Amino acid sequence: MNIRYEGENIEYSVIQSRRKTIAISIDPHQKILVKAPVQISHDEIQKIVEKKAGWIVKKRKELAKYQPQKEPQELADGRQLWYQGNPYVLQILTKADTKQENSGRNVELSAGKLKVYTEQGQEAEVRQNLMQWYYEQAGQWICQRVEHYNEDLKEPVNRICIKDQKSRWGSCSSKRNLNFNWRIIMAPKEVADYVVVHEMCHLRHLNHSPEFWREVAGILPDYKERRKWLREHGAELMKKI
Numbered sequence: 001m002n003i004r005y006e007g008e009n010i011e012y013s014v015i016q017s018r019r020k021t022i023a024i025s026i027d028p029h030q031k032i033l034v035k036a037p038v039q040i041s042h043d044e045i046q047k048i049v050e051k052k053a054g055w056i057v058k059k060r061k062e063l064a065k066y067q068p069q070k071e072p073q074e075l076a077d078g079r080q081l082w083y084q085g086n087p088y089v090l091q092i093l094t095k096a097d098t099k100q101e102n103s104g105r106n107v108e109l110s111a112g113k114l115k116v117y118t119e120q121g122q123e124a125e126v127r128q129n130l131m132q133w134y135y136e137q138a139g140q141w142i143c144q145r146v147e148h149y150n151e152d153l154k155e156p157v158n159r160i161c162i163k164d165q166k167s168r169w170g171s172c173s174s175k176r177n178l179n180f181n182w183r184i185i186m187a188p189k190e191v192a193d194y195v196v197v198h199e200m201c202h203l204r205h206l207n208h209s210p211e212f213w214r215e216v217a218g219i220l221p222d223y224k225e226r227r228k229w230l231r232e233h234g235a236e237l238m239k240k241i
């Protein structure tokens with residue numbers, strides 16, 4: 001179904017069920033879904049969509065902004081970077097402007113800033129130091145979480161790998177190897193935990209069967225909320241650094 005609003009075409013799907021209220025939602029691909037009670041007619045639904053058209057158009061524009069960019073963004077001062085669900089402003093420092101010691105670390109988080117120490121401040125060096133740090137943080141945190149969840153799950157793990165993947169957050173092989181995208185260290189901890197638990201539950205069920213999801217829900221009863229965050233914001237985190 002579709003309507004026109006200020007020259008724009010708004011296409012939407014309708015699912016009617018035994019619910020009591022109407023809900024309009026937009027997914028990251030800008031598809032519009034209307035959930036409505038069975039007794040409401042399509043004309044009535046259309047009127048409601050028309051009333052909401054302004055909001056829909058605005059929301060679509062917002063979503064369009066967050067589509068993954070094709071070109072890698074520059075790694076320069078002021079660039080926003082994520083770490084465990086919080087945004088930080090990149091600050092590039094060189095040996096010349098850092099007189100005091102930084103305890104030997106190349107990357108430091110402090111007061112909303114993600115400081116990268118370099119020799120000369122060139123982008124390639126910034127990227128290398130930053131990536132190394134992200135990988136290390138991801139590796140340490142993920143291993144800790146796997147250990148934590150394995151106190152109850154008690155599933156043998158062969159190997160944990162941190163990978164650079166463009167579209168996957170994690171995977172689990174039949175050889176009991178767990179693979180994780182380093183980018184989950186950019187997501188909020190609850191969301192990253194969901195990815196860890198999801199892959200660990202594949203150690204028991206190498207599929208997405210109802211048993212698998214029951215296992216996930218047994219550990220994280222609110223996993224759907226966490227998964228929703230990933231669906232809504234994952235593309236943003238998948239942007240190239």
Ligand SMILES: [Zn+2]
Pocket residue numbers: 198202207208
């Ligand atoms: Zn899975």
